[in-house]
Amino acid sequence: xxxxxxxxxxxxxxQLKQLQRLYHQRIPGDRITTPDFSQRLAAISTEVNQPxxxxxxRRGQVIRVGVGTPRQTQIPPMELxxxxxxxxxxxxxxxxxxxxxxxxxxALTAMALQRLDALVxxxxxxTGFTRxxxxxxxxxxxxxxxxxxxxxSRTLITSPAAFKIGESQIQxxxxxxxxxxxLDDLADQDLVDLVENLEAEFQREFVAQEVDADHxxxxxxxxxxxxxxxxxxxxxxxxxxxxxxxxxxxxxQTIQQKRSRVHPxxxxxxxxxxxxxxxxxxxxxxxxxxxxxxxPSQVRNLEVQIGIRVVDRxxxxxxxxxxxxxxxxxxxxxxxxxxxxxxxxxxxxGRTMSRLGGGxxxxxxxxxxxxxxxxxxxxxxxxLQKEVTQLQAHRSRLRQRRQHREIPSVALVGYTNxxxxxxxxxxxxxxxxxADQLFATLxxxxxxxxxxxxxxxxxxxxxxxxxxGFIHELPASLMDxxxxxxxxxxxxxxxxxxxxxxHPAWLRHIRSVREILAQMPITPGPALVIFNKIDRANSETLxxxxxxxxxxxxxxxxxxxxxxxxxxxxAQLIEYAVDSR
Numbered sequence: 001x002x003x004x005x006x007x008x009x010x011x012x013x014x015q016l017k018q019l020q021r022l023y024h025q026r027i028p029g030d031r032i033t034t035p036d037f038s039q040r041l042a043a044i045s046t047e048v049n050q051p052x053x054x055x056x057x058r059r060g061q062v063i064r065v066g067v068g069t070p071r072q073t074q075i076p077p078m079e080l081x082x083x084x085x086x087x088x089x090x091x092x093x094x095x096x097x098x099x100x101x102x103x104x105x106x107a108l109t110a111m112a113l114q115r116l117d118a119l120v121x122x123x124x125x126x127t128g129f130t131r132x133x134x135x136x137x138x139x140x141x142x143x144x145x146x147x148x149x150x151x152x153s154r155t156l157i158t159s160p161a162a163f164k165i166g167e168s169q170i171q172x173x174x175x176x177x178x179x180x181x182x183l184d185d186l187a188d189q190d191l192v193d194l195v196e197n198l199e200a201e202f203q204r205e206f207v208a209q210e211v212d213a214d215h216x217x218x219x220x221x222x223x224x225x226x227x228x229x230x231x232x233x234x235x236x237x238x239x240x241x242x243x244x245x246x247x248x249x250x251x252x253q254t255i256q257q258k259r260s261r262v263h264p265x266x267x268x269x270x271x272x273x274x275x276x277x278x279x280x281x282x283x284x285x286x287x288x289x290x291x292x293x294x295x296p297s298q299v300r301n302l303e304v305q306i307g308i309r310v311v312d313r314x315x316x317x318x319x320x321x322x323x324x325x326x327x328x329x330x331x332x333x334x335x336x337x338x339x340x341x342x343x344x345x346x347x348x349x350g351r352t353m354s355r356l357g358g359g360x361x362x363x364x365x366x367x368x369x370x371x372x373x374x375x376x377x378x379x380x381x382x383x384l385q386k387e388v389t390q391l392q393a394h395r396s397r398l399r400q401r402r403q404h405r406e407i408p409s410v411a412l413v414g415y416t417n418x419x420x421x422x423x424x425x426x427x428x429x430x431x432x433x434x435a436d437q438l439f440a441t442l443x444x445x446x447x448x449x450x451x452x453x454x455x456x457x458x459x460x461x462x463x464x465x466x467x468x469g470f471i472h473e474l475p476a477s478l479m480d481x482x483x484x485x486x487x488x489x490x491x492x493x494x495x496x497x498x499x500x501x502x503h504p505a506w507l508r509h510i511r512s513v514r515e516i517l518a519q520m521p522i523t524p525g526p527a528l529v530i531f532n533k534i535d536r537a538n539s540e541t542l543x544x545x546x547x548x549x550x551x552x553x554x555x556x557x558x559x560x561x562x563x564x565x566x567x568x569x570x571a572q573l574i575e576y577a578v579d580s581r
Contacts, residue, residue: 002020002023002065004016004019004020004065004066004067005064005065005066005067005068005073006053006066006067006068006072006073007050007067007068007072008067011048011067015044015047015048018044018047019044019052019065019067020065022040022041022044022054022062022065023062023065024062025037025040025062026060026061027056027060027062028060029058029059029060029191029192030190030191030192031060031187031189031190031191032092032094032118032120032145032186032187032189032191032194033056033092033094033120033186033187034187035183035184035186035187037054037094038094038120038122038140038143038183038186039128039137039138039139039140039183041054041094041096041122042096042122042124042128042139042140043128043139045096045098045122045124045139046124046125046126046127046128046139048067049098050067050068050098051067051068051069051095051096051097051098052065052066052067052095052096053065053066053068053069053070053073053093053094053095053096054093054094054095055073055075055091055092055093056091056092056093056094057081057090057091058090058091058117058191058195063091069095069106069107069110070093070095070106070107070110070111070119071106071107071109071110074110074113074114075091075114076304076305076307077113077114077277077281077304077305077306077307077308078303078304078307080114080115080307087115087199087202087203088115088116088117088148088195088198088199088202089114089115089116089117090117091114091116091117092116092117092118092119092120092191093110093111093114093116093118093119093120094120094122095107095119095120095121095122096121096122096123096124097121097122097123097124098124098126099123100123100141100142101123102121102144102177102180103119103121103144103146103177107119107121107146108146108175108177109274109278111146111147111148111175112148112175112278112281112282113274113277113278113281115148115281116147116148117147117191117194117195117198118145118146118147118191118194118195119145119146119147120143120144120145120146120186121143121144121146122140122143123140123141123142123143123144123180124139124140124141125138125139125140125141127139128140140183142180142181142182143180143181143182143183143186144177144178144180144181145177145178145181145186145189146175146176146177146178147175147176147194147198148174148175148176148198148202149174149175149176149198149201150174150198150201150202150204215248215249215250216244216247216248216249216250216286216287217249217250217252217283217284217285217286217287218244218249218250218251218252218285218287218288218289219251219252219253219254219255219276219279219280219283219285219287219288219289220237220240220241220244220251220253220254220255220288220289220290220291221254221255221256221257221267221268221276221288221289221290221291222236222237222240222254222255222256222257222290222291223256223257223258223259223262223267223268223290223291223292224256224257224258224259225258225259225260225261225262226260226261232508233256235504235505235508236291236472237254237256237291239471239472239505240289240291240313240316241254242438243313243316243317243320243438244289244316246320246438246439247316247319247320247323248323249287249289252283252285253279253283253285255272255275255276255279257269257272262292264298265297265298265301266298266301266302266305267290267292267294267298267302273302273305273306274305276288276306277305277306277307280306280307280308281307285308286308286309287308287309287310287311288302288306288308288309288310288311289310289311289312289313289316290310290311290312290313291313292312292313293312293313293314293475294310294311294312296344296345299311299312299345313473314341314475314477315341317439317471317475317478318334318337318338318341318475318477318478320438320439321334321337321439321478322334322338324439329391332384332387332388332391333388333391335384336381336384336385336388336477337475337477337478338477339377339380339381339384340381340477341475341477342377343374343377343378343381407461407462407463408460408462408463408493408494408574408577408578409446409462409463409464409465409491409492409493409494410449410462410463410464410465410492410493410494410495410496410570410573410574411464411465411467411488411489411492411494411495411496411524412424412464412465412466412467412495412496412498413467413470413489413495413496413497413498413513413517413527414469414470414497414498414499414500414509414513415469415470415471415499415500415503415509415512415513416438416439416469416470416471417438417439417469417500418469418498418499418500418509418532419498419500419532419533419557419558420466420467420469420498421445421466422532422557422558423496423498423530423532423555423557424445424447424464424466425557426557426558426560426563427447427449427464427563427566427567428447428448428449428464430445430447438469438471439468439469439471444465444466444467444468444488445465445466446463446464446465446466446488447463447464447465448461448462448463448464449461449462449463449464450462451567451568451570451571451574452567452568452571453571453574453575460571460574462570462574464496465488465492467486467488467489468486470512470513470516471512472508472509472512473512474516479516479519486520489517489520489524490520490521490522490523490524491522492524492525493525493574493577493578494525494526494527494528494573494574494576494577495517495524495525495526495527495528496527496528496530496570497510497513497527497528497529497530498530498532499529499530499531499532500532500533501531501532501533501534501536501537501541501542501545501554502533502534502536502537502541506531506541506545507548510529525577526573526576526577528551528552528553528569528570528573529549529551529552529553530552530553530554530555530566531545531549531552531553531554531555532555532556532557533556533557533558534554534555534556534561534562535556535558535559535561536556542554553565553566553569
């Protein structure tokens, strides 16, 4: 039995049968509609005293019938047969309207969300009669034809320079609405000619917009709750834009909402989800990134309603780590973090594993592909956990060997992009990769450093290790997977806590790093705060930092400023740490 969508409450069985019979109607492929079909639809709408919508494909088949407005009966994006900014969906909607007025914005927005070939709105008279033999007449007062048109003014907002928080940049779709017409004029409209011309324009516009086919076109969504201050919210969104940029995506736009709490199903409200979907298809976005962790059910709900892939901040960070990992140990830890993140999110995401199941005799009867994938991931996680444990043991032996030689060790810690690798290179003449990017290096690098020691300034050799950068709310899966790397921090005799003083959120970065250090199973050694990039900081910031942290050292690693002072302060730190063992 054919499904009727929308509000069916109070409908009689005879009225439902009339609606179901619409599925058996056939419209000529080159016509938008026919007078007979339009009158029949209007007659049913008049009888039930509600708007009725019929959705028709390009073969002229009725594929969906709904009771309600185009907004109430629209097809979810994931169910549309064709979807994308460069083309239309291949479906048109014939809708009745009880009031004598042109299509309203809600109906036009529904047309844009579904990228309909056309939207026809039939204003009904409230009267009419059915001729003998089933033909209806007199039910339609006037008709309107609406369709999307290309937006020549639409431009790409690249990340992160053009990414502006707090400014309204919402791109609205453009559409064309005809004057009121009668059904004969409507029936004369050539659907094929209309659709071919429109899609040719959309294709030209889409190709002109494309920056790089290998780059994701990203829409960022931020939610500000009562727990977050406006300044923290802006910092979070700017940092997320940097993360997306580092991962290789182009941020086209940001959408924000302020709510007292997170919506349990979709994070943001229903109206905002519609706005996200509309903006995404208007801009040709292929990825939506939220500024917080999403549950598996929230991801599924959002993807069904928006129609494109949805990820959270953690998944962006994991993607960056996967790109940056160079050593076998780094790749091992990243894979473990990704699998631990992926495991609860398998359902509904269409992910497949390279090896399904554990072989003959390991599967129960009727096991689904999802269960098979879950077990395959579980087995892989177990193997990776063992390898990470072996990696921990190997690094522990190396540290014991160093400690046996009684060589003090120092770990460089700090927020990502604080300049740790640059400082290591400046102090030791190492050649560690550096870049103005988040998480430019993942693998720990240890180098020897000679510093003055004691009152006689005798030379002493120490080991200094560059570790993975921290970030606000570092994902738990990364904390667990990178425990072997993070042990370099807890096992060091002392820490150099590097801070990018030129960053507007430098105080928040200090708090984030200290929170992560406090979560470690072993309390790290004493730490010396070092403010880096002082050549880029203003005088007010420098004065505040000196007042708040009177024992800190101020340097510029790239300009080699203050390094001699740092060496002497480092010697004092090592002496204190060794004496405190």
